[in-house]
Amino acid sequence: MDFRLNEEQQMLQDTVARLVRGEYSFEKRLAFSETDAGFSVDFWKQLSELGLTAVPFPE
Template identity: 45%
Template sequence: MDIDLSEEQRLLKDGVERLMREHYGFEGRRKYQTEKLGFSEAMWARYAELGLLGLLLPEAPGRLGAGAVETMIVMEAFGKALILEPYFATVVLAGGVLRQGASEAQKANLIPGYCGRSDKACLCLTTVTL
């Protein structure tokens, strides 16, 4: 399948791929594994600076309001680099739920820390048998 990317999508692709080339080589990844959390807080901060933590959230400063193609672009670059940061759990899964299922009050409460690099999230599903 051949997908033609828009100019903004090409810029996103180039930027994320460059970030991975410059900061997530084999030695960088090995170093990040030894950090206290098992991943790089510095790289998480870079993702925040690029607006990647707000990739799926409604467009605003620090948020891209992106969709499936932009998510694919970022995840492809991150997959190639084998990143250690909890990006998929925080941004794609929990961010998608926040975007689609949170109330306006919950969004107002959660989004600032979420996009500001201080908060990480995970999605927890439970089942109830009646």
């Protein structure tokens, strides 16, 4: 069985990794976890705008 990512999956992985590294570091996530929301609303808006919140669902 081949468990390697296909080209589309690799592109998705790279996009999310760059976004998280650049915008939502561990330190930022830790700080947001202390807020009332517990997360960054703006970061989740970014994920949504990129369509990443719908990735697990078929079109």
